[in-house]
Amino acid sequence: MTTIRTTCSRCGDVELSTKDIHLELTGNGDEGTYRFSCPACQTIQHRPATHRVVSILLATGVAYDVIIDAVPITEAEIGRFVAMLDQDDWFGRLVASGG
Ligand SMILES: [Zn+2]
Numbered sequence: 001m002t003t004i005r006t007t008c009s010r011c012g013d014v015e016l017s018t019k020d021i022h023l024e025l026t027g028n029g030d031e032g033t034y035r036f037s038c039p040a041c042q043t044i045q046h047r048p049a050t051h052r053v054v055s056i057l058l059a060t061g062v063a064y065d066v067i068i069d070a071v072p073i074t075e076a077e078i079g080r081f082v083a084m085l086d087q088d089d090w091f092g093r094l095v096a097s098g099g
Pocket of ligand 1: 008009010011012038039040041042043
């Protein structure tokens with residue numbers, strides 16, 4: 001079991017396992033917040049998750065939700081998406097972008 005070290009606002013450094021952490025991704029999915037119940041004082045802690053933290057947590061297999069911003073997709077965005085699909089190298093560019 002992977003051990004994840006983080007900090008509790010009351011207790012300082014604590015160690016958790018992947019099942020103790022729940023990640024919420026926002027925006028384009030590379031940042032967000034994570035929450036956990038401190039194993040020492042039992043309080044629910046919320047921490048910001050930077051791109052780096054998100055990468056680490058996902059790699060260790062924590063559960064996550066994607067929080068969709070309530071911003072509707074515009075016709076211009078759909079148009080750009082369709083135009084990208086029409087290009088032969090869209091998959092290569094997707095891989096190159098890390099997505
Ligand atoms: Zn604590």
